Amino acid sequence: MQVIAPERALRCSPLFADLERDTLEHIAARCQERRYASRQRIVTEGDGSGQVELHIVVSGVVRIFKRSFDGRELVLSLMRRGDTFGEAAVFDGGPYPASAEAQEPTVVLALAACEIRNLARTDPAFSDACLRLMAGRLRQMTTMAEDLALRRVMSRVSKLLLTDPDAAHLTQAQIAAMVGSTREVVNRSLHSLSGCGAIELHGQSILVTDPEQLRLIAHTG
């Protein structure tokens, strides 16, 4: 397996990209590198009150999700190289608000919450970056709630195809989990979209042929 220096991975994250060189080394020295197999659990919703860690994805893909009592799953986001998760728990001292699992063989760096909080206390540029990041996340979750409450499935699928460049390669079941619906409904939505000429279905990948129409459907439905 390929080895990547923690410093290089940290520089990919908006949180750490602009740190002073020696601060970065200080942090890098305190990271634990962890490797996960595909489908392996990284953190679990509700865990770790008080002892949480910030996670930085070095390589691979991490699925952040919530599961309902009857097993249905809502995927909140997919994290890739340079993305971080666990911030909410780090900054408010509560348990993890969602679970995380490796989607494929994945390497992450884990950093104890107190390291992050110390850094935020002493480095204004860093706390600023944290605030910007949290604001962005909040915005994104607000939009997700809005979409779930006010738009139909076809609309949400259209939006996903427009905004997530690699949605085109997900399976229909994965798309369903990201838009809060089911595989069958997503399948029908996709066929309906292809009927309008907005997209084309090619085996297991999707080609957006008419983004304009897709945009229309995304915010009309």
Place this chain on the structure above:
Amino acid sequence: MQVIAPERALRCSPLFADLERDTLEHIAARCQERRYASRQRIVTEGDGSGQVELHIVVSGVVRIFKRSFDGRELVLSLMRRGDTFGEAAVFDGGPYPASAEAQEPTVVLALAACEIRNLARTDPAFSDACLRLMAGRLRQMTTMAEDLALRRVMSRVSKLLLTDPDAAHLTQAQIAAMVGSTREVVNRSLHSLSGCGAIELHGQSILVTDPEQLRLIAHTG
């Protein structure tokens, strides 16, 4: 109308409660007090890129909401004395992610984004409070998205009744907007809950008689 010193109102907010006395006065001096009639618009989604303000509720109630293209409304939260809104826009420099309207005659303090950002840069305790606040908001929106995607309306109504102490006095249409549904469906859910003996309906207010059963329904449905 009653007059409240800005300092007193600021002390009600978790963001400003622990500021040094003279820092607080510095901030208070830069606040603008604004008064709004019932139903008057305070901020509008999409507005104010770059020139946003943080708002602190002094008295009254502010409804934070999003509206769909066809007029349906999702209420994200109701803000009261000491609550703040507009943080997401303040910290990431984007436009307001949602709209805000006074629900009743309301007084707010408005503070230019740059004041807040300056303070966050120079006062670690303050930036810490900001981060805690943002983390809490993020958690809350994540939960909202989860509920919308994974729970049925009756469940969401039950949860609202359990967690929002003054939900009992809202109209059914307001409850509907808070759980992302419609008045009729909420009406039927409430009658169904009263049929189970979990609540009692008394004219335009609701009495929770069996919180335990309500809890059960809230996370079973």
Place this chain on the structure above:
DNA sequence: CGGCCGGCGTGACTTTTGTCACAGCGCACC
């Protein structure tokens, strides 16, 4: 007093979404 308005209650219906069941297809792996 009478009329209006906002909120509740409800029946009847439509639409959307979810569920179940099963068929086909391609591909990796014995």
Place this chain on the structure above:
DNA sequence: GGTGCGCTGTGACAAAAGTCACGCCGGCCG
């Protein structure tokens, strides 16, 4: 070269949610 598995495609159906249309009540105001 068969076998299994994961993904797609679909019909038929069930359940949940949303819509429309009303009637009713109570309070407020001219």
